[in-house]
Amino acid sequence: MKKIHGLLDDIVMEDENLDIVETNLSKEEKNRIMEMTLNKAGLKRKSLFGRKSILPLAAAMTLVLSFAAVFAQGGLSNIYYKLFGDSTRYVTEMGTVIDESSSTNGITLNVASMLGDENTFYIIFELIKENGESFENSDYIYFDKLYLELNSSGGYTWYQIEDDDNKDNIATFILAGNTKKKVAGNKLTLRAIDITEYSIDEPASKFDPYSFLSNNPDYLQQGFVKNLEKSTMDTGNADEYSQEELKKIEEMYRLTPNFVLPWKYSNIPMADGINEIFIDNIGFVENKLCIRITESNSQDNSIGEIYFVNADNTEDILSNEFMFTEEKNDVKYYYYIFDIKDMEELENYKLYYDIVRKMNTTSGEWKVTFKADYKNMTETRRIDKEVTIDGKRYTVKNIKISPIALNVELKNNLSDNFDEPIHNLYRKVSVVMKDGSIIEPSSSGASTNAFGASINLTLEKPINTAEIGKIIIGDMEIIND
Numbered sequence: 001m002k003k004i005h006g007l008l009d010d011i012v013m014e015d016e017n018l019d020i021v022e023t024n025l026s027k028e029e030k031n032r033i034m035e036m037t038l039n040k041a042g043l044k045r046k047s048l049f050g051r052k053s054i055l056p057l058a059a060a061m062t063l064v065l066s067f068a069a070v071f072a073q074g075g076l077s078n079i080y081y082k083l084f085g086d087s088t089r090y091v092t093e094m095g096t097v098i099d100e101s102s103s104t105n106g107i108t109l110n111v112a113s114m115l116g117d118e119n120t121f122y123i124i125f126e127l128i129k130e131n132g133e134s135f136e137n138s139d140y141i142y143f144d145k146l147y148l149e150l151n152s153s154g155g156y157t158w159y160q161i162e163d164d165d166n167k168d169n170i171a172t173f174i175l176a177g178n179t180k181k182k183v184a185g186n187k188l189t190l191r192a193i194d195i196t197e198y199s200i201d202e203p204a205s206k207f208d209p210y211s212f213l214s215n216n217p218d219y220l221q222q223g224f225v226k227n228l229e230k231s232t233m234d235t236g237n238a239d240e241y242s243q244e245e246l247k248k249i250e251e252m253y254r255l256t257p258n259f260v261l262p263w264k265y266s267n268i269p270m271a272d273g274i275n276e277i278f279i280d281n282i283g284f285v286e287n288k289l290c291i292r293i294t295e296s297n298s299q300d301n302s303i304g305e306i307y308f309v310n311a312d313n314t315e316d317i318l319s320n321e322f323m324f325t326e327e328k329n330d331v332k333y334y335y336y337i338f339d340i341k342d343m344e345e346l347e348n349y350k351l352y353y354d355i356v357r358k359m360n361t362t363s364g365e366w367k368v369t370f371k372a373d374y375k376n377m378t379e380t381r382r383i384d385k386e387v388t389i390d391g392k393r394y395t396v397k398n399i400k401i402s403p404i405a406l407n408v409e410l411k412n413n414l415s416d417n418f419d420e421p422i423h424n425l426y427r428k429v430s431v432v433m434k435d436g437s438i439i440e441p442s443s444s445g446a447s448t449n450a451f452g453a454s455i456n457l458t459l460e461k462p463i464n465t466a467e468i469g470k471i472i473i474g475d476m477e478i479i480n481d
Contacts, residue, residue, distance in 0.1 A: 090403040090462040091115060096374040098123075102366045106130050109192055109366035112172075117402035118378040120178040120458050123148075125190060125368075129169040136167040137199055138359060144194035151186060154179030155445060178405065178456045180447045184376035192366045197359040200304055203271035206353065209282060209289070210346050212268070219283045220343070224259040229324055255322045260335060261290050263328060271355050276301050280333060288321070289340040294333050304356045308338060308349040318349065378402045379465065381478075389474035390424040392416045394453070396473055403462040406431060408473055410453040423448045429455050434469040434480075 095115035102109050108128040115122045129135060141160055148156055156177025163172060175190070213219055230253075261281040268279040270293070280292040295302060310316035318338055326333040340346050383396040393413035400407040408429055425446045431439040441457040448454075468480040 084461040087461040087463070090464050093375055094377055094403065098370045098373075100368050100370040101128075102368045103130070104364035104366055105362050106133065107195060107362055107364075107366070109190070109368055111190055111368045111370050114370075114372060114374055115404075116184060116372065116374055116376070117405055118182050118184055118376050118400055119154075119180070119407050119456055120402070120405035121176070121183055121372065121374075122404075123175040123190070125173050125175065127171045127173075127195065132169075134167055134169045135163075135171050135197070138171070138197040139200040140198040140356065141171050141173075142196045142198065143192050144196070145192070147189075147191040148175065148177065149189040149191065150179060150183060152179040152181035152183065153447065157443075176443075176458070178443075178445055178458060180454060182376075183372050184374060185372060187369060187371050189367060189369045191368075194361060194363050196361040199357045199359055200354045201357065202352070202354050203274075205272055206351065207268060207270050207279060209291070209351050210343070210349075213282065213343060213346070219281070222261060222281075222283050224285055225262045227257050227260045229260075229326060230256045230258060255337075256324065257286060257288075257290075257322075257337065259285055260326075261285060261292055263292070263333075267294075270303070270353070274301055274355060277303060277355065284342060287341040289338040289346060291336045291338070292326070292333050293336070294331060296331065300358045302356045303334070304354040306336060306351070306353040308340065309352055310348055311350055312348065378407075383478065385476065386413075387474045387476040389428050392420055392423070394474075396476065397452075399471060399473075399478065401465050401468070401471075403465055404459055406457045406459070406471065408455040410455070412450070412452055417450065423453055425453060425455050428474055429457060430472045431457070431459070431463075432469050432472065433463070434467050436469070439463060 094117065095113060097113050098111045099113075100111050106129065108126075108130060110126045110128055112124045112126055114124070127135075127141065135141075146158060154177055156175055158173055158175040160171060160173050163170070261283050264281040266278070266280055268282075269275075270277050270279060276296045278294050278296075280294045282289075282291045284290070291306075293303060293306075306320065308318040310318075318340065320336040321339050322337040324335055326335055340349060378400050379402070380398055380400050382398050384398075385396055387394050387396050387410075389410075393416045395411040395413070397409040397411050399409070406429065423446065425448075426444070429444075433439060440460045442460045443458045445456045445458075446453060447456075470480060471478045
């Protein structure tokens with residue numbers, strides 16, 4: 001099992017004709033674990049990093065019935081409406097029911113429905129257990145490999161969504177992505193290999209940091225050691241990075257501590273009956289609460305999310321400020337840093353965590369080929385005007401708008417591109433509605449080559465494109481009359 005820790009980041013698309021592979025736990029999956037953890041604890045998640053944990057999604061329609069009629073049947077409505085409420089009305093003609101499946105070893109992979117525009121799409125797929133079995137005790141499902149095969153470059157993410165009936169035999173997932181080339185009307189293939197089910201349980205008796213440190217004052221006065229995981233920051237050729245990338249590198253370096261707790265090998269249990277997960281050490285370093293956890297067999301048991309909740313205000317949730325992995329004597333340790341400066345502040349917080357347990361693995365391969373046969377409602381507008389983005393000149397060839405995404409096609413200025421081949425297109429496009437509100441993207445992507453560039457924004461929720469006031473690209477404003 002790969003480590004499950006604490007949204008789809010920016011996707012960079014460069015090569016053509018690729019099979020895109022999703023093999024690692026994504027940030028959406030991480031957020032999914034967090035949501036399930038908080039739900040079990042009866043808590044409401046606070047936005048910790050200004051990012052959104054739920055991707056925009058749109059609902060499906062049949063080829064015969066209208067979308068509204070299908071929605072009225074119930075099941076689809078429950079999935080989509082709870083994700084973005086009334087915004088579903090802006091995508092009532094953009095979806096199609098797929099209902100293609102593949103069965104292996106008692107489990108069926110069913111591609112249920114799809115919605116999209118020219119470059120952005122959402123796929124709902126399900127796992128269905130046969131032979132009277134259910135997913136009742138399964139809180140999280142992991143694919144050893146999940147492939148989406150399509151004839152274009154691009155990127156995607158997937159995550160499991162909350163089930164209205166967690167005792168039934170169906171687990172539902174969303175796959176969201178975008179591509180450089182048009183996907184509407186093309187054939188796609190979804191492949192899954194080896195399905196593992198996990199339970200997520202809160203220990204009945206948990207470790208209490210405040211009580212432990214109060215009774216063990218020697219942990220408060222430790223001799224710190226130099227952090228060998230922090231090397232001298234060397235970005236090499238800085239010209240190879242955008243300003244945004246350099247800022248991220250510098251911020252990561254700043255957050256990485258100079259000193260850490262020493263290894264104590266304390267083996268403090270974190271859950272009864274689990275002899276594979278221990279607290280190695282805990283204490284304050286540089287006015288931060290630090291916890292080192294060791295897992296001797298993370299294949300079967302692992303820490304899910306770990307966070308603190310204010311005892312007087314459950315809206316006040318502290319996730320780890322920073323986490324990194326250490327290795328010593330062939331054992332991996334996970335070092336967490338929380339923004340709690342001393343015992344007085346710690347007294348106000350309670351530690352929450354869940355144990356993620358491996359239940360079973362169903363080996364096999366599932367392969368479903370289907371057609372992206374939805375109605376493409378993308379509107380293309382020719383612009384052909386020069387724009388300056390981060391000091392470089394481009395020509396905006398066209399913009400493509402739909403209720404779920406915005407795509408901008410750029411032509412490079414050959415002189416500027418020769419002098420500065422690096423493109424900094426991150427957060428250089430924004431959508432402003434007529435009421436003045438700015439539409440937040442759930443993800444953004446950029447594809448560049450020697451002659452041009454493409455920027456794609458996937459919107460957080462579907463919008464009424466008629467209510468767009470203007471689109472800002474670099475120093476250009478395109479007014480929507």
